[in-house]
Amino acid sequence: xxxIQELLFVIAFGxxxxxxxxxxxxxxxxxxxxxxxxxNDEPAARWRNLLLLAFGQKKxxxxxxxxxxxxxxxxxxxxxxxxxxxxxxxxIVGKHRLFAPLLGGLYPVLIGCFEILAALVLIGCAIFLVRxxxxxxxxxxxxxxxxxxxxxxxxxxxxxxxxxxxxxTMNTADQALQQHGHEHYIxxxxxxxxxxxxxxxSGLSDGTLIAIERTCWWLHILGILAFLNYLPYxxxxxxxxxxxxxxxxxxxxxxxxxxxPAVQKEVQLMLQPExxxxxxxxxxxxxxAKDVPDLTWKNxxxxxxxxxxxxxxxxxxxxxTGKKLSPRKIMMDTRDRAEAIGxxxxxxxSFTEDGKTLLRDHITEEELRACTSCGACxxxxxxxxxxxxxxxxxxxHLVMEETSAPQEWNMMFSNIENNMAPWKxxxxxxxxxxxEMNG
Amino acid sequence: MQIKTMAEYAANGETxxxxxxxxxxxxxxxxxxxxxxxxxxILDKVGVRFAILGKEESCTGDPARRAxxxxxxxxxxxxxxxxxxxxxxxxxxxxxxxCFNTLRNEYPELGGQYEVIHHTTYLQQLIDEGKVRMxxxxxxxxxxxxxxxSCYLGRSNNIYEAPRKVLEALDAELVExxxxxxxxxxxxxxxxxxxxxxxxGTTRINFERxxxxxxxxxxxxxxxCPFCMTMLTDGVKExxxxxxxxxxxxxxxxxxxxx
Numbered sequence: 036x037x038x039i040q041e042l043l044f045v046i047a048f049g050x051x052x053x054x055x056x057x058x059x060x061x062x063x064x065x066x067x068x069x070x071x072x073x074x075n076d077e078p079a080a081r082w083r084n085l086l087l088l089a090f091g092q093k094k095x096x097x098x099x100x101x102x103x104x105x106x107x108x109x110x111x112x113x114x115x116x117x118x119x120x121x122x123x124x125x126x127i128v129g130k131h132r133l134f135a136p137l138l139g140g141l142y143p144v145l146i147g148c149f150e151i152l153a154a155l156v157l158i159g160c161a162i163f164l165v166r167x168x169x170x171x172x173x174x175x176x177x178x179x180x181x182x183x184x185x186x187x188x189x190x191x192x193x194x195x196x197x198x199x200x201x202x203x204t205m206n207t208a209d210q211a212l213q214q215h216g217h218e219h220y221i222x223x224x225x226x227x228x229x230x231x232x233x234x235x236x237s238g239l240s241d242g243t244l245i246a247i248e249r250t251c252w253w254l255h256i257l258g259i260l261a262f263l264n265y266l267p268y269x270x271x272x273x274x275x276x277x278x279x280x281x282x283x284x285x286x287x288x289x290x291x292x293x294x295x296p297a298v299q300k301e302v303q304l305m306l307q308p309e310x311x312x313x314x315x316x317x318x319x320x321x322x323x324a325k326d327v328p329d330l331t332w333k334n335x336x337x338x339x340x341x342x343x344x345x346x347x348x349x350x351x352x353x354x355x356t357g358k359k360l361s362p363r364k365i366m367m368d369t370r371d372r373a374e375a376i377g378x379x380x381x382x383x384x385s386f387t388e389d390g391k392t393l394l395r396d397h398i399t400e401e402e403l404r405a406c407t408s409c410g411a412c413x414x415x416x417x418x419x420x421x422x423x424x425x426x427x428x429x430x431x432h433l434v435m436e437e438t439s440a441p442q443e444w445n446m447m448f449s450n451i452e453n454n455m456a457p458w459k460x461x462x463x464x465x466x467x468x469x470x471e472m473n474g
Numbered sequence: 475m476q477i478k479t480m481a482e483y484a485a486n487g488e489t490x491x492x493x494x495x496x497x498x499x500x501x502x503x504x505x506x507x508x509x510x511x512x513x514x515x516i517l518d519k520v521g522v523r524f525a526i527l528g529k530e531e532s533c534t535g536d537p538a539r540r541a542x543x544x545x546x547x548x549x550x551x552x553x554x555x556x557x558x559x560x561x562x563x564x565x566x567x568x569x570x571x572x573c574f575n576t577l578r579n580e581y582p583e584l585g586g587q588y589e590v591i592h593h594t595t596y597l598q599q600l601i602d603e604g605k606v607r608m609x610x611x612x613x614x615x616x617x618x619x620x621x622x623x624s625c626y627l628g629r630s631n632n633i634y635e636a637p638r639k640v641l642e643a644l645d646a647e648l649v650e651x652x653x654x655x656x657x658x659x660x661x662x663x664x665x666x667x668x669x670x671x672x673x674x675g676t677t678r679i680n681f682e683r684x685x686x687x688x689x690x691x692x693x694x695x696x697x698x699c700p701f702c703m704t705m706l707t708d709g710v711k712e713x714x715x716x717x718x719x720x721x722x723x724x725x726x727x728x729x730x731x732x733x
Contacts, residue, residue, distance in 0.1 A: 097657075290630025291579035295544045299584060302548035306556075323542065352660040352683075357676030405673040408540050408665030409625040414656050427540070434542030443670040444541050451546050455532035456498040457669055465496075466528040468507045469477040472514060 037129045044126035044256075051260035058267040062339060065377035068386075069332035074283045081282045084419065089281035094417040104159040108195070111156035112274060115202075118149045122256050132209075135223050147227030150206065153199045154228050160192045160199075167192075174345030179364040184270065184343055191271045198258050203229050205251035208244045211236040215244070273342035277418040280340040283333055284419035289410045292427060298322070323431025326392040327372045330425060337420040338370035347412035347422055353405035360405035362412035362422035368397035369425060394429050403429050404441065475518050479528035480561045490525040492517075492596075493563050495577065497570035498533050499700035505707070506700035512729035513569050513593055519732060520605045524567075530557050534576040541666035548584075551576075555586035569593040569725060571626035571699045572664075578631070592627055594637040594698050594724050601643050607733040614646040614731065620692035621648065622683070622706060623658035624699035637698050640724050644731060649690045659683050661709075663701035684709015688719055695721045 075081075087093045092109065095102040121134045135142045167175045167188060175188070207229040212220040214233065225233070236244060266272050297320040304311045324330050347362035348354045354361050372393045380386050403426055412422045433439045440448070447457045455462050483490050494517065500510040517524045535550035558566075566588050568574050578590035591599075600606040619641055627633045634655045641648055653659040662672065662679030672678055684706055687695045695710065697703050706721045713719075 288575075288579050288631050290575035290626055292539055294580070294583055295548075298544040298548050299552075302545060302552055306549070306552055322544070350657070352662060352679045353673070353675070355659070356662075356679050356682050358673045360673075401673055404670075405675075406665050407625070407660045407662060407667050407679065409660035410629040411625075411657075411660065414629050427542070430540075430542035431544060432542075435544060440541060440543075441670045444543075444666060447541070447666065447669040448538055448543050448546050451533045451535070451538050451550060455550070456502055457533060457537050458498065458502055460498075460502045462529055462532075465501045465531060466479070466526065468496075468501065468510055469514070469526060469528065472475050472511060473477055474475070 041127065041129040047257060047260060048123065048126065051263055054264050055267070058264070061377055061381065062267055062272075064380070065373045066332050066335045066339065068328045068373065068376060069330050069335045070328070072331045072333060074285075074333060077286055080286050081284075084284050084286075085278060085282045088284070088417070088419055089278045092417065094415070097415070104162055107152070107155035108159040108163075109274075111152040111159075111199075114152055115149050115156075118146070118202075119256070119259060122252070126256060131219055132221060132223065135221055143224045143226060146206070146223070150203065150226050150228035153202050157196055157199045157203075160195045164189065164192050164196075174349040177345060177348060177361065177363075179348075179361055179367060180343065180345075184367065187269050187271075188343070190265075191269065194258065194262055194265075198255060198262070201251045201255040201258065205248055205255060207232050207236055208248035208251065211239065212241065212244050212248065215241055217241055217245075220248075270341065270343045273340050273418055276336065276340035280336055281419045283336065285333075285421060285424075289413055293424065295322070295431070321432075322435035323433070324425070324428035325394045325432045325436070327369060327376055328386070329432070330369070330393075330428060334369065334421075334425050334428075335373050337422075337425075338366050338373060340418050341366040341370065341420055342418070343367060344417070346415040346417065347420070350411040350415045352407055352409055352411065358402075358405035359399065360402045362426075365398060365402070365422045365425055366420060369393060372397055394432060398429060400433060400439065403433065406430075475514070477514060477518075478525055479530070480525045480563070481528070481530065483525050484561060489562075491523045491565070492525075492591075493558075493561075493566045494524045494526050495566050495568035495570075495573055496526055496531060497568060497573040497700070500569055501531070503700060503704070505703060509569055509700060509703070509723040509725055512723065513725040515729050516597070516600075516606065516725060516732060520600055522600075527557065532557075534573045534581075536572045536576045537666040537669055539576075539580075540664070541669075551581060551584050551586070555581055555584055558586055558588065563588055565589045565591070567591045567593055567596045569698075569700070569723070571624045571630075572701070575626045575630050592631075592633060592636075592698070594627070594640055595633060597640045597724065597728055598636040601640060606643075606728065608643055608645070608728075608731045609733045612645055612731045614644040614694065614727065617646050617694065618649050618690065618692040619644070619646040619694045619696050619727075620651055620687055620690040621654070621696045622651070622661065622687060622698075622702055623655055624697065624702050625658070625660050625664050627698055628658050629656055637696070637724055640728065641696055644727060646694075649692050651686050651690055653686065659686065661699075661702040661705035663699075663705050668701050668704070678709075678712075680705035680709040681712045682709075684711075684713055688713045688715050693719060694727070695719060696724050696727060697721060698724055 092106060095105055124133050125131060166172045206226050209220055210225060210233045213222050321329060343363055345363050351362050376386055379389060406426045408423060410423060450457050450459050454460055496510055499506040532554055533550050535547035539547035566577055571592060574590060574592045621638060621641060660679060661683055688710060695706055697706055703721060703723060710716055710719050710721060
């Protein structure tokens, strides 16, 4: 009997890890669809961001109450993994509570801590469900979340609650069996959270208790393995990608736009034609971004790191005043499009035009034109996502590849070109104010 | 007052302490010209030897770049850098946070390396050095002033304290809007929005910000950007408060109260 359980466990574990690996590799390929950018400079500053923003969740604390609840769920997730290690080892070798004899008196303390965390995760997730579905916090109920994204969020919270309940029930049954003196269930003493609940189970027979304990054990670990494989399809992937995303965050001042060396060179040759003789004729570069492969790999990593919390959108002046732009939607669209391209490559081996692009099929000109480049979305994102960078690259495509701009912008461009100012003013009047002051 | 250009300084074989980069709004916009004049008055009063580029100054290219037109940006940037490097300019002060951001963050990789300072930071330095002193019985003493963080000074360049320190020198009561500092709400002009009609929405961004500013009960809204100035002035008007609430640049406040 035991050997079958062990075998089943090893198979389930192996399949889960393999499936996760396969999907993770697919996502890595999708991210690498983007053009290359070097983001390895200043490692000290990058490690600092990783520690403060990802591990420390610094930006979450702009809203302390939610931050504390989220921190419980996060700490619970990270720390309870130690317990999952024991569960996995137990599963493989067919032992029960492998660490108990090794840790002695420390063991119930450790499990006690896990139980407290489990309870806090449970409470946190319950409050988050209420915020989403009953209180209906605005940023958690906006348009772009209709359908799958809203369900996704609820599935995640419900799954976490169920997993924690299974874990706590398992421990309760375990202690009841310990009290019955069942030899397989080594005595660990009472656990902190579930200890007082053991009396609820004391009337049950050993057989029933073992059935409860085993069922919970199996559902808990299978649930975790299933959840692992759910992550890559879900916004919940941020629990992994928040870390690399913080490391690769742009370190330059937020106001700085990415330079376009190809345009720089072209203008240089125009202004100084004498340099042209030495300049090799290059390929005609693409200007800006029309589709996901035109973006940088960091933009796509951003999209996969987004957990759709909507702090960006809640701070976006355009969105606040009812415009169509939502920085969160920019990230969701980018991920959807990256997935679609990735699927096509998986099926046919390469990406060929499928008649769709990120621009227009996902993100409209109206959205792009509503952006004030204020940087609030970049500022707010707890996991270092930069929606503004994507918006600006799409704008560059519109103007430079399609000469698509509002009439007023075209006038502004020609004014700058002809009068060196965005308005129709004579360059000779530029110092008129000074002449007036000089009297 | 005698405001001299870089060309005039160069002709005399002299070098000014700073170049005052006026910017297009400061040069051409009637309201912003007052900010330019206020700042020039302060510099003159303090005895800072400053120059302007005059007719040789061009748009930095900021609105074109943010609208998506990199060609126009590069043309402006490379021309400006050639002019600035030609005069061997070292230190630039500007009263426009958009020019400030472009000169400071975007020109270096194109070959234009200068020390670039926003006028609010420069004013703070002058106050700290004791070069700018306020009148004893200041007109703003005890009055409520609220300060609007421009995006290109605040979030873009993390300058939040200098303008507030300058306002403290007025002995006014600084009241913050709910959305301030890194959380500040845009005026609606950035990203080349200044030069086009707003997209369709439920309200205008400057109306939203104007309302928030007026609700602080402040008599003065202090700004640091000529574009915010335009937007907030309209926002205050929309609230029907143009008679009781003034929108003033920090340079104008100091110019009024300098001893």
